[in-house]
Amino acid sequence: MSMVYELKVTLKDVGVPVWRKIQVDSHTSFYDLHLILQTCFDWLDSHLHHFDVRKTNGKKVENVLIEPPDDGEDDFGFFGSVESFDEQEETVEKWLKQVNDKVIYTYDFGDNWEHEIVLLKKVSKEVQVEYPRCIGAKNLAPEEDSRGEVIMGQVDLEYPNAKALIKEINLDLKEIDFDQDSAQTSEPDYWKELLLKSKEFHKLSPWRIMTDDMIFAIEDPVSEELLFCSVMGQAGEMFGLAVYIGEEGYRSLLRTTQGENTMSLIVQMRSITLNFEDREELEKEEYTLIKTYDVPFRGRKSWPSYRSYQPGFYPWLMDNEEARLMLLAVEQAIEVFKEIEAGMRLPDFLDEDVVCAKVPYEKNGGIAFDNEFILLENYGNEASHSVELAVSELEVKRAAKLKKVEASIEFVVEYIDMPLQEEEGQRPIFPLLALAVDHQAGLIIHQSVIPEKRTPEVVQGELLKFFQSIGGIPGNLMIDEQTVQLLGALKQKLNLSIQTDNYYSMAKEAIEEMQSMSPF
Incomplete structure (x- = not known):
């Protein structure tokens, strides 16, 4: 029985965060995943590629390649015994079994564009939704054969309009001519x-x-x-x-x-x-x-x-x-x-x-x-699940340069009861509200409405945005336990001082007051 796998694919070493969040059928072959990635990152499929399995079923592995059928060429860059599998026969669900299982997709062995593929979650199929689809994206991918320009910092990949980027990617995904024999199967009706x-x-x-x-x-x-x-x-x-x-x-x-x-x-x-x-x-x-x-x-x-x-x-x-x-x-x-x-x-x-x-x-x-x-x-x-860093090292380095601010700030990221429906017939979402309150002054000093799910990536990103907005890192952060769990490795990276109990939640009181005035 097929499910939907939600993957985060990050293009490594290009200077700025470039990633795509995609959902694919669990029966998708790695060859079809190759076609999907070519589309998501606007490549031209004019160079060689392969998949290098790094973590499967929760365990790290080495020298396991999933690649096009053997063409008689040697594998370069690997020493010792290498297990090789045919990408047309291997499926996503066979190798990405647990959350955080990881595969590296390398395209163009000259420019060496490495894409880190991580399984975020397994979800149920939604009615009237076509897969594969892109549900998140950040910044543009570089052009073909541009590694030199990227290294020299001559390429601008910043692209602020994520919605437009996602829409364009999904339009292109609809044009992919998948092999009808590949496992894009329909489910029985229950x-x-x-x-x-x-x-x-x-x-x-x-x-x-x-x-x-x-x-x-x-x-x-x-x-x-x-x-x-x-x-x-x-x-x-x-x-x-x-x-x-x-x-x-x-x-x-x-x-x-x-x-x-x-x-x-x-x-x-x-x-x-x-x-x-x-x-x-x-x-x-x-x-x-x-x-x-x-x-x-x-x-x-x-x-x-x-x-x-x-x-x-x-x-x-x-x-x-x-x-x-x-x-x-x-x-x-x-x-x-x-x-x-x-x-x-x-x-x-x-x-x-x-x-x-x-x-x-x-x-x-x-x-x-x-x-x-x-x-x-x-x-x-x-608390028994470790949360990895979900923002770029560059963003962390920028935040680490900020000065410490003597203040007690409460920071929350919570769903609010103001459902949004982008299209008629589409399932509405509860947006997130990121809110920071200065406990000494009793004032809201930062707020942001985010039409996203509460994930480590969102929570960590919003906290860094807050730090940048005030130009510093508060000496005392007051954050509920559930949100702290999603901060994961970021807490240690920035040596944050966090209080999780014994304080009156002004932020949640403000959220309740806002919701009481909502027309919904």
Whole structure:
């Protein structure tokens, strides 16, 4: 089953940050990735190239090349044993398995243009979105055969209009003539089966004996992520199933149990939900979906409503990949319900730090599931994941030259409840607001609205912009723990003094006041 891989591709050693953030089908061959990169960086495909695998499945490797079919030429620049693989046969998902896995794409062995390719995340396909696509870009790539001019500093690659650059790249990507035999495959349609299983789930009414704090998990056979499931309905108000996806979803589930406010949950949540509603409560597209597959529903609180929650995005109808996950969740929720009816006890995942999980295994050429108790110690703990430097060394060096400023400044980067929709029918986003408040003066001294997801790259970049705007680095920075985690290596690089607790959040109070005045 294919997913979408989000990659950051950085052109190295050209004087300024030049990168592209792209999304490709996980089945994409490295030959097709070569075509995509040629397009994204405006190369002419007039020189040789190869891919050098540096990190796969979380482990560093050496002397592994993915290259065009053997033409009888020797490999230059490598000594000792080199493993070589055909780029037309190798796929992205085979080598980029874990976040931060890395491959170097080298184009033109004379000018030696090296592109660092890093896997940022695996995401579900979105309905009516064409892949590959570019979702982020910074600055222009140099022209062919211009290494000398770049070294001499005679090439200006600065390009401030990122939106125009992304639009141009995506138009060019649509023109690529991919080999029809390559793995640009379409996914099966899961919706009819999901509707039928949802109907069976509703008929069983598992909320009769299951409460929403009886959490169980399912290991997805495709992504190997855990899906944390909660049956809703015993309170008699909302009936259905909530599914929290992976580590990000697990953190959402914990915030839910801790009583975090609704808006904060919605903008950060990674989950999908099945709710049973009255007919008149359905959105138009939900009713159309049900009628398209001709699966009959009738009665109060019996019509299925499917919702997707992703950090930074407005709640929306699930896409096809999320329908696959929900189908898996509903199927296994039915099995768990039957086992509980037969006397099985689920552990308290909060008090016991353990979850009962349905784990897949092969059986008679198919997949079956068995129960396994999984220890959740440190699962989903962001502090256990090291965050690398996500800005250029040049930007860090510029900031390091700034003087220290005697001030206590609170700095936050938070989603705000002011959804933006660029095009009709497109899923709206919750933009980020970067805000800096001088605690001694009680004044907002920096603010910036960013239509992006909260990533290390965005948070680190906005902090450096703030430093440049005031011409210095505050002696005391007051930053919440979640934002500090995204600063990662930047904190050490600049030797920042950061306070994470025991202060009154003026910034968050200002954000709440701004949102209360919003017309949305």
